[in-house]
Amino acid sequence: MKTVLTGDRPTGPLHLGHYVGSLQNRVKLQKDHRQFILIADAQAxxxxxxxxxxxxxxxxxxxxxxxxxxxxxxxxxxxxxSQVPELTELSFYFMNLVTVSRLERNPTVKEEIKQRNFERDIPVGFFTYPISQAADIAAFKAHLVPVGEDQLPMIEQTNEIVRRVNRIADRAVLMEAEAMVSTVGRLPGIDGKAKMSKSLGNTINLGASADEISRAVKKMYTDPLHLAVNDPGRVEGNVVFSYLDVFHPDTALVAELKAHYQRGGLADSLVKKHLEEVLQDFLRPIREHRALLAQDLNYVRDMLRIGTQTARAVAATTVDEVKDVFGLGRF
Amino acid sequence: MKTVLTGDRPTGPLHLGHYVGSLQNRVKLQKDHRQFILIADAQAxxxxxxxxxxxxxxxxxxxxxxxxxxxxxxxxxxxxxSQVPELTELSFYFMNLVTVSRLERNPTVKEEIKQRNFERDIPVGFFTYPISQAADIAAFKAHLVPVGEDQLPMIEQTNEIVRRVNRIADRAVLMEAEAMVSTVGRLPGIDGKAKMSKSLGNTINLGASADEISRAVKKMYTDPLHLAVNDPGRVEGNVVFSYLDVFHPDTALVAELKAHYQRGGLADSLVKKHLEEVLQDFLRPIREHRALLAQDLNYVRDMLRIGTQTARAVAATTVDEVKDVFGLGRF
Known part of the structure; x- marks a missing residue:
């Protein structure tokens, strides 16, 4: 049984983009993998x-x-x-195995520093987060880490550290991780932007109300040149069709709708009606399940506590092994 | 009762330089201070x-x-x-409060990077050690930290972090530390170099045997121009006299010896005889006590374990307080 490590930064509720990009995959993976899902509050x-x-x-x-x-x-x-202090400990020792110039060359860090306008005022914790991420992955001896293309350098950095530790130990104490690059395309934002992101305000949250779903679909970006119903319309870049492709179970119907839209004569409102139905049907049980759970937050808290205990035990074993490689603790 | 934090990197046995520079002070401080002494294996x-x-x-x-x-x-x-993982945890969170450029400006780090010929290949763990040191000091809420002049920027860095945490918390969660700069001059190496250092091989270890002490005194740097006994000799820079000043209880006798040496007519071997007597008397009980303890290393191990437990409990309280400031752990 292979081990998967995955997770999210808790900076907002999750949305359809998360579902398509990772959550649905996790639901599948958990059946035949040992899956650790980290809520990355410390990294956030x-x-x-x-x-x-x-x-x-x-x-x-x-x-x-x-x-x-x-x-x-x-x-x-x-x-x-943040409740698994063993991860900070591992991170601390890994910092001896990476040079400052190696971190500076990390393309993901470079890009994110640019995006966040940090320039010279980068917090050290942000600059060193590839090491912290390597500790997260190594602590659980993950075989597989689901990532986007842009995160591949992080896995590379992790494996460099893993190999370094194993070389010092002269045996495979830690496990090299394999990136599991998603084959599913990214779900666009409802405004047509490439990425659904809460900071862009173009998301549909998994807990969205029927009304919110309805309003989101109404606002959804279609073909701006499809002015009259009888005009031929474009389906490429048309968010409504992108979503239908992902969520509508009847692919034949979607193909038919596309052809009709391209010919002309199919109103945006009609296509959106199809999508709304599908999204309402898809999100209703999730919302209801979520609302039920939200009535018993102590159950959710307990679940997190138990999961965290399990994770701590695993990470503690790895930390002990790594500290042993460096001769720490034996005196 | 004020708290003192101090310690050593365990990279070799301690020597007379350590005794004069810090150990004798610790023996005094422990009487009316709460003193934490850290054996910095992780930092080493x-x-x-x-x-x-x-x-x-x-x-x-x-x-x-x-x-x-x-x-x-x-x-x-x-x-x-290394047995107090709470320190790495505190260090991890402190990293968010310091920028990369601030670390680069730390004069102590700059100087040590130069000394170690790291250039661009500085391990991240070395580059960030002022933050780790700040965590050590802050974890114990130390009021006083005995340091050399060259370590003052480390205390400044610590207090910047402390103030930042307190500002976020809007109350004094952590304690600003005061540098306790030694007024005792540095003990020179037996070769006359300014500093006694095991890497220079110019030390007298605290556990030195009678023979080792005797040989070290014989090799000791005096006045290279004092060729014939009747020549006038210099006492400045003459290691034998520097040591007599520090270790001989009879200051009048030392003054007399100096005057005689400066006039001429006093052989190096005679001055050294005085010093050897004093050093043998000083180090004999230390060596004997040390040998006795070395016969029961399990006692020493237990002492370290108990001390480490005490230190962990104190550091854990501080970590909890700091995590609470950042809202970590409450969910």
């Missing part, structure tokens, strides 16, 4: 020090989303990063 | 990854030296840094 702090309350409250929101979509705490270990 | 690793065995074995050597000179585990808490 590295660039949210001005808003710790946001992170605090979203831990439970994210946990609710996990459970609502069918992640099963009996099959997956869901845990809170 | 940052630039000793190629020689972990050295660090491992020297933990007990350093502990033996402490006990032998009169540091009393009932009055001082002696602990092993």
């Amino acid at each position: 702090l590295t660039d949210n020090f001005d808003n710790t309350e946001k992170i605090r409250t979203n831990i439970l929101e994210v946990a609710l989303d996990y459970l609502a979509v069918g992640i099963d705490p009996k099959q997956s270990t869901i845990f809170v990063q | 690793l940052t630039d000793n990854f190629d020689n972990t065995e050295k660090i491992r074995t020297n933990i007990l050597e350093v502990a033996l030296d402490y006990l032998a000179v009169g540091i009393d585990p009932k009055q001082s808490t002696i602990f092993v840094q």
Whole structure:
């Protein structure tokens, strides 16, 4: 049984983009993998020090989303990063194995520093987060780490550290991880932007109400040149069709709708009606499940505590092994 | 009762330089301070990854030296840094509060990077060690930290972090530390170099045998121009006189010897005889005490374990307080 490590930064409730990009995969993976799902509150702090309350409250929101979509705490270990201090310990020792110039060359870090306008005022915790991420992965001896293309350098960095430790130990103490690059295309935002992102306000949350879903579909980006119903319309870049492709179970019907839309004579409102139906049907059980769980937050808290205990035990074993490689603790 | 944090990197047994520069002060401080003494094995690793065995074995050597000179585990808490994982956790969160450019400006780090010829290949763990040191100091809410002049920027860095945490918390969660700069001059090496240092091979260890002491005094640097006994000799820069100043209880006799040496007519061998007597008398009880303790290393190990437990409990309280400031753990 292979081990998977995955997770999310608790900076907001999860949305359809998360479902398509990772959650549905986790629901599948948990059946025949040992899956650890990390709620990365400590990592989220590295660039949210001005808003710790946001992170605090979203831990439970994210946990609710996990459970609502069918992640099963009996099959997956869901845990809170900041409650596993062993990860900071591993991170601390890994810092001796990476040079400053190696971190500076990490393309993901470079890009994110640019995006966040940090320039020279990069917090050290942000600069070193590839090492912390390597510790997260190595602590659980993960075989597989689901990532986007842009995260591949992080896996490379992890494996460099893993090989370094194993070389010092002269045996395979840690496990090299394999990136599991998603084959599913990214779900666009409802505004047509490439990425659904809460900061862009173009998301549909997994806990969205019927009304919110309805409004989101109404606002959805279609073909801006499809002015009259009888005009031929474009389906490429038309968010409504992108979503139908992903969520409509009847692919033949979707193909028919596409052809009709391209010919002309199919109103946006009609296509959107199809999509709304599908999204309402898809999100209703998730929302209802989520609402039920939200009535018993102590159950969710207990689930996180138990998961965190399990995760700590695993990470502690790895930390002991790594410290033993460096001769720490034997005196 | 004020709290003192102090310690040593276990990279070798301690020597007379350590005694004069810090150990004798600790023996005094423990009487009316709450003193934590850290054996910094984790920090020593940052630039000793190629020689972990050295660090491992020297933990007990350093502990033996402490006990032998009169540091009393009932009055001082002696602990092993790597066995207090709370310190890495605090360090991890502190990393969010310091920028990369701030670290680059730290004069102590700059100087040490130069000394170690790291250039661009600085291990991240070495680059960030001022943050780790800040965590050590803050974890114990130390009021006083004995340091050399060259370490003052480290205390400044610590207090910047402390103030930042307190500002976020809007109350004094952590304690600003005060540098306690030694007024005692540095003991020169037996070769006349300014500093006694094991890497220069110019030390007299606290556990030195009678023979080793005798040989060290014989080799000791005097006045190279004092060729014939009747020549006038110089006492400035003459290591034998520097040591007599520090160790001889009879200051009048030392003044007389100096005057005679300066006039001419006093042989180096005679001055050295005085010094050897004094050093043998000074080091004999330390050596004997040390040898006795070395026969019961399990006692020393237990002492370290108990000290480490005490230190962990204190550090854990601080970590909980700091995590609470950041809202971590409450969900």
